[in-house]
Every structure is written in C-alpha cells, then in structure tokens.
Amino acid sequence: xxxxxxxxxxxxxxxxxxxxxxxxxxxxxxxxxxxTPLKHGYTDKLLTVDVTDKSVKISDIPAEVKEKFVGGxxxxxxxxxxxxxxxxxxxxxENEIVMSAGPIAGITQYGGTGKMLVCTISPMTDxxxxxxxxxxxxxxxxxxGFDAIELRGKSDKDVIVVIDGNKGTISIEEAPLEHLDSHxxxxxxxxxxxxxxxxxxxxxxxxTGSAAEHANLSMLNFTFYDPRRNVVRLKQAxxxxxxxxxxxxGIKALVCKWQGVKANLNDAYDFGILNKVGLxxxxxxxxxxxxxxxxxxxxxxxxxxTLADYDIVPTRNYKFGDAPGIDNMTAEVFRKDWLTQGxxxxxxxxxxxxCAKTADHFLLKTGPYKGQRVCVDGPEYESAAGLGPNCGxxxxxxxxxxxxxxxxxxxxxxxxxxxxxxxMECYENGILNExxxxxxxxxxxxxxxxxxxxxxxxxYEGFGKIAALGSHKQKEYFAxxxxxxxxxxxxxxxxxxxxxxSEYGSKESLAQQGGYGLTNxxxxxxxxxxxxxxxxxxxxxxxxDKAEALYYYPMFRTWFGLMGLCKLPWNDIVPADxxxxxxxxxxxxxVANYLDLYYGVTGVRLTNDEMIRQSERVYNFxxxxxxxxxxxxxxxxxxxxxSVGPVTEEExxxxxxxxxxxxxxxxxxxxxxxxxxxxxxxxxATRKFREDRYQSLIDAVYPKxxxxxxxxxxxxxxxxxxxxxxxxxxxxxPLQDLQP
Amino acid sequence: xxxxxxxxxxxIGCHQCELACSKAFFKVEDPALACLRVEDREDGTHAIHxxxxxxxxxxxxxxxxxxxAKTGVYMINKKECAGCLMCVGFCPEQVxxxxxxxxxxxxxxxxxxxxxxxxxxxxxxxTD
Numbered sequence: 057x058x059x060x061x062x063x064x065x066x067x068x069x070x071x072x073x074x075x076x077x078x079x080x081x082x083x084x085x086x087x088x089x090x091x092t093p094l095k096h097g098y099t100d101k102l103l104t105v106d107v108t109d110k111s112v113k114i115s116d117i118p119a120e121v122k123e124k125f126v127g128g129x130x131x132x133x134x135x136x137x138x139x140x141x142x143x144x145x146x147x148x149x150e151n152e153i154v155m156s157a158g159p160i161a162g163i164t165q166y167g168g169t170g171k172m173l174v175c176t177i178s179p180m181t182d183x184x185x186x187x188x189x190x191x192x193x194x195x196x197x198x199x200x201g202f203d204a205i206e207l208r209g210k211s212d213k214d215v216i217v218v219i220d221g222n223k224g225t226i227s228i229e230e231a232p233l234e235h236l237d238s239h240x241x242x243x244x245x246x247x248x249x250x251x252x253x254x255x256x257x258x259x260x261x262x263x264t265g266s267a268a269e270h271a272n273l274s275m276l277n278f279t280f281y282d283p284r285r286n287v288v289r290l291k292q293a294x295x296x297x298x299x300x301x302x303x304x305x306g307i308k309a310l311v312c313k314w315q316g317v318k319a320n321l322n323d324a325y326d327f328g329i330l331n332k333v334g335l336x337x338x339x340x341x342x343x344x345x346x347x348x349x350x351x352x353x354x355x356x357x358x359x360x361x362t363l364a365d366y367d368i369v370p371t372r373n374y375k376f377g378d379a380p381g382i383d384n385m386t387a388e389v390f391r392k393d394w395l396t397q398g399x400x401x402x403x404x405x406x407x408x409x410x411c412a413k414t415a416d417h418f419l420l421k422t423g424p425y426k427g428q429r430v431c432v433d434g435p436e437y438e439s440a441a442g443l444g445p446n447c448g449x450x451x452x453x454x455x456x457x458x459x460x461x462x463x464x465x466x467x468x469x470x471x472x473x474x475x476x477x478x479x480m481e482c483y484e485n486g487i488l489n490e491x492x493x494x495x496x497x498x499x500x501x502x503x504x505x506x507x508x509x510x511x512x513x514x515x516y517e518g519f520g521k522i523a524a525l526g527s528h529k530q531k532e533y534f535a536x537x538x539x540x541x542x543x544x545x546x547x548x549x550x551x552x553x554x555x556x557x558s559e560y561g562s563k564e565s566l567a568q569q570g571g572y573g574l575t576n577x578x579x580x581x582x583x584x585x586x587x588x589x590x591x592x593x594x595x596x597x598x599x600x601d602k603a604e605a606l607y608y609y610p611m612f613r614t615w616f617g618l619m620g621l622c623k624l625p626w627n628d629i630v631p632a633d634x635x636x637x638x639x640x641x642x643x644x645x646x647v648a649n650y651l652d653l654y655y656g657v658t659g660v661r662l663t664n665d666e667m668i669r670q671s672e673r674v675y676n677f678x679x680x681x682x683x684x685x686x687x688x689x690x691x692x693x694x695x696x697x698x699s700v701g702p703v704t705e706e707e708x709x710x711x712x713x714x715x716x717x718x719x720x721x722x723x724x725x726x727x728x729x730x731x732x733x734x735x736x737x738x739x740x741a742t743r744k745f746r747e748d749r750y751q752s753l754i755d756a757v758y759p760k761x762x763x764x765x766x767x768x769x770x771x772x773x774x775x776x777x778x779x780x781x782x783x784x785x786x787x788x789x790p791l792q793d794l795q796p
Numbered sequence: 797x798x799x800x801x802x803x804x805x806x807x808i809g810c811h812q813c814e815l816a817c818s819k820a821f822f823k824v825e826d827p828a829l830a831c832l833r834v835e836d837r838e839d840g841t842h843a844i845h846x847x848x849x850x851x852x853x854x855x856x857x858x859x860x861x862x863x864x865a866k867t868g869v870y871m872i873n874k875k876e877c878a879g880c881l882m883c884v885g886f887c888p889e890q891v892x893x894x895x896x897x898x899x900x901x902x903x904x905x906x907x908x909x910x911x912x913x914x915x916x917x918x919x920x921x922x923t924d
Contacts, residue, residue, distance in 0.1 A: 164878045
C-alpha cells in the first residue's frame, strides 16, 4: 500500500492568502436553527435558500410527499415541479437546484451509501436533469437536519452558503476572493471552515469551476477529505449542466459542516440488521473482488479492455468499438504507472468497494496550472473512454490531464468527451477546419488540441465559445453557418434531448439503444445500463427479454436515486453463487440486502414489487415533468443513427462480414442477394432494419411502462400507482389519444 | 511488537480464553464477543485464530482511526471511529468483534487476559 500521510499537501492554500479571503467575506444573512435529529432515516425538514433576497426558510416535508416521493430524486423532482412553471427555463430565477440524499444515505456500514441526488432544469435539455454524486455533502446535510435543500433566485454578488450542523447556523456570505476552480476552492473552503487539520474531514464543499460561467456542459463538484493523501477529493454531479445553473444564480459554493460521524446517526429502526448486511457485504468484497473485477485496486477503468474485446468502447465518435492503442490504457498500465490505491478511495464511509482512484503528484503540462503537481481524481471508465479513445486519444498522460482540467474547471467529462469526438468528426468531414476553429487542429488523437479547446472554454474565448454550447446547439450553429449538412450531423452527433451520450457503443446491443433512447433525462447509462448483461453476458437474449429489461431495470435503478445509494455495489461484485440463482442479472441476494437496509433504517418492510412501485411513481412523475416542459413524447425518444448502426461506408466496411451476415440472418436476404447488392443498398437495408427494430422496441416497452404508444403515461396507470394527482392529470389527459 | 502467539497442539478446546476476553470487554461470557476464536475441528483438534497485529484493519480504514501504538499494537480510536465495519470484514483472521449494542468494533489489544485464562499455555504474549 502506498502511504500518503507524510506527503506535503498539493494545493494547500497559503495561510496568509486564506486569511485575506476570509476577511473579504461579508455576512449577508445568518440564521440560527434548532437541529432536527434524524428519525429512522428522515428529518422531514426542507431547507430553502433564496439567494435573491438572501432568505432562509425551514419547512416541514408533508407526509404525503414522503409517501409518494420517498426521498432523494423523488424529493428533488417534487420540489422542482412546485417551484417552476411550464415556461421556466434553466436561467429563470425560479428554476431551482434541489438536492436530497434519501433515507438510507448516511449509514456507514454498507458500500455506496453516501449519495446525494441533484436536480434542476437543464441548460442542455430544457427538462429536469438528475445527477447522482458521492462526497460528504449529502450525508452531512442530513446530519445537519435537512432531508433536502432547494436553492432558488439569483444573487447579484458571488455568495457561499454555509451550514454548520453542530452549531445550528446557516449563513450566506459574500465571498469574492476564493478561486473558482474546484481543486483550489475545495481546499480553500475546507481549510477555512475546519478548526484544525483533523477537522477537515468534517467539512463538505459543493462548487464548480471557471468554465461554469459560460459553458452549458458544467457540473458540480462534491468534496470529501482524504486523510491519507492530505487532499480534498472531488466527485461530480456531472450531467446536464447543473454547474451552469449554480453560477448563473451567483452561487460560488455550499459548505456543510458536521463533526462526529457515527454509525447510527440515521437512528435506524433495526441497527443490528444494518451491521449484519454491511458486514456480509464487506466480507464479500474482501473475498471476491480479486476473483471478479478488481474494483478496489483498479476502479471502474478496469472495463476498458473487456469492453474493447466486445466492440463496445466508443472509438472515433462511436464509429467503432475497439480502439487501436487501447493497450496503452489497460488496468495494468494505470495500476503500474499512474494510479495509487489504498487511500480513502470510498467516496463515503464504509464503501469497501472503494473504486475512486487518484493519480498523485501528477505533473501538469498545459494550462494555467502548468508545471504544478496535483492530485487527479480518476479516471473513471466514462472519463477514460470519452476523453480518450472516443477522440482517438490513448495516451494516459493526456487523458489524466484532460480529466483534471475538466474537473477543476467544472466541466462534465462525459459531455466533453462525446462533444469533442463529434467536433473531431466534423473536422474530418470539412464541416470544421483550422480557420473555423481558430487554429485548433481537431484531428483524431490530437490531445493538445482537445486540451487547448478546454482551456479556451474555461477562458470563454476563441473556439471555446462554440465548444461551450454542447453538441446539440453546435449542430444548429454549424448548419446556420452553412458549414454542414444537418441530416449528417443529426446522424453523427451523439446527443439526444440535448444531452451527450455516455460512453458505450450501442450498435450491437438493442437493449442499450433503448437504454439510452428511452430515458427521462437523456442518454445517460445510469437509468438502464444494460450493455453488459445484453452484449457481454448474454443474459437478455430475446426481443421480449430486452423489452422487459427496459421496464424493470430503469425502475429498479431509479430506486437507488430515491434512497441515496450508489449502484455499483449492486452488481459489480456479486455473491459467489450468484450464477446459480434464478435471475443472476438481477443479483437477487443484493436486492434482498437493499430491502434489508431499507427496513433496517425506516422500519418498513418492502416486497420486491413494492420497491419497483416506489420507483414507478417517481419515474412517471419525471416523464410527465418532461412533457410539461415540451419533451417526453415518442418523438423525443428518437436517437441518432450512430447509436443504432453504421452511418458511414467506413463503418460498414470495417465490420462488413458482420453486417452482411446480419442481412442474411436477421433481415431475410439470401447470400446471393447480398452479394449482388451495392454497398449503398446494403447500408440502406441495414439502416431500415435497425431503425424499424428500434421502433418495434418502443412499441413493446411503452405499454409495459403503462404509457401510450406516444410515450404518455396513461390515466389508468397513474391511478394504479396512486399518482393521479391533479397537476399530473392536467398534463396527460389531453394527450391520452394523441397518436405518435 | 507486543502480540499474541499460539501453539495449537496445546489447545484443549476449553474456550476459557474467549470467555475471559468477552467478559473483560463486554461483561458477558460469549465467544461471539471475543477478539480471538477457537474452532473445534472434527478430528478433535482445535484451530486458534488470534490477532497477529498484521495491520490489515488499519490499511482498510478510510479515516485513519486505527493506528499502531509504540508497542506495535493496532488500536482503534473509538471516539473518531464511524463504525463502518470494513476492518471487521477484511480482518484475515476474522477476530475483530462487532456487537449491535456498540457503534464501534473492537479488536485485540494484546492485553493478555486470554493468556492468563488459558490453562495449557496454548496462547502466549510475546514481544518481538
């Protein structure tokens, strides 16, 4: 194990500079409150901060909200709905950022139990985005007495909101001098609000970065202090531009302080069952991780090699699925040359899976911090694949540098990777050129150009202003300039509903095509990450299996977001006898663990069906929220053809044997007919077959979800769920008979 | 380093060591609450599982609340411990104790109470 305790701090702020920053704070409002301790996982309190008038309000969360929306993402969406109208857009003052951790969050005995859910109306999609993030803020906010926080309004000055759970104070402070970039601000505010070195672990910060001033694809960083590396680590609420909304509100950071994390702050109904299930989980990880997938030693990037073997790692804007040069980025390479392990690699207490790795003492070669040594969180699989092979880059140094700058600037690595891949393909096709990019040679594999574009985005200058738009708006801009054909760009820009795809090539996985396309927030894999069970493990072989999976898994996985849980401990390490169970893909023993945890915390014993039902209520609510804001119908679930099949001749020819074979095996042509067809005819036949199959999938999935063929939840289904709320019926009733 | 040492050939399976340990720290005689384990094998012999102060518990602790004292013994700072139980789950000898009536686990401090309770000298306290 690498002992990091003795190494000097990387980004430790100078004491004099810190004092100066602190002195520059102006207290704008401070309220004292009596902390409500948790009872069976809940405080039943909502904290509302309006940064326009700097007001703070604490209110009760009604029993009916708790019953139908449970917590976490459910609470976020409920309060976001109540605060907004059908006309609200991302930069409307009434748009809120709502955060809630969920009832199980904050227990310390089981892996992945410290998650916070964050929702807002997104600048990228104009509908609600939800993001699930680690770090300490979520649990600390609960311990401080709040199940949820909503941030509304717009401040005319840069402010921070500081919640001290032990003292029972909430203050809004003008904070002009702290750096915007997260690796600095995280350290500065942690040091400023900690009593001493040992107290740093008790401070949690939420912040973004300098790029969030202008870039739509901006995220929020949630910190946790790593006592072994003496450094503030960053986890991201990455998707959908929440960082942009945060800065648009004039919020620079949130700070929550809680001294005294103990094992039962949730006041569990049955503490013993949490210990029992948690200990079973830790023993499983201890015994099986090195037999299964090395999450403790490698983290999620372990899967690059495996996914490349199955033709899934997105390469050159998802044209291909196996990257030449991927061997430069295997788990072995990262382990040996770049990442350290054995530190505090769980992003909340008790995560023995510990998948969050860092590159320590990483020497930056570009940008404003060139020449400095920093701690880089990651890369996670998504960051590695998106910033790397998807842009033709397989140099770990470049991927780590991109990862660091995305994080500290407040940029979502997934959107940045996928968008850059699109821009590179535009460059390859003459839609962009050196003149149009202001000198950036966005050629495949040009990591220097990718880094320079990222720096320009943070400075909001040059082509960085275009990059800051995200793929969806870039298409419109390029077409308006007369630079490119919109149909072609629609085929190759891997975005849907305005959100860039995450990093799985889905051409050979119909289930994952639906897993991306039939999502509420846009193509992020957290809702239906089916590619492994479909394409790697072949656990859902038939069309019916895939359609059923697109009902069950989005609902099951939504439940993690209601509870404040991470999904990785569910199926990254599985019990030794999992393959002998009736439904190994569902990991039945772990589902039982989660029901035990819910019972242990809340005292309510759920069946498997009731668990799914809890999710369905919130899932359908989110769908109707989308419809209320102008998306959420079948037409909005259309996907770019690049996610379904080969757009270009180059792609078809690279897997000609496969595609020719499918024309025979799946489409019904004879071998002789295929031989006689031109390439264009074969591509057209392939496209028709694959696009029709996607539509058939929708026809099969929507009814399972209780929706019309236009994607609208039916009134009958809402009644069955107990979600026939007047405000929902008002949206869906007029659309019940509307044909797609 | 102060630590326990064992000689399984001397063990008669009386479990007095476990009872003494749990009595000292949990006020009850319960082998499940002892920081060492005697396992009765089918052939009549006994396996003794003791803490050898290997430090795995400290290695897996995210918050550095298990540290090695000057004596070499790994100690839990219970005031700072968040009770995540990773140390218990990862203990190679499975001799750390979790009890539902306490929020923090316990581990062997090489105090020697078990040694005194052992009638045959199967467990010894040594200093390397």
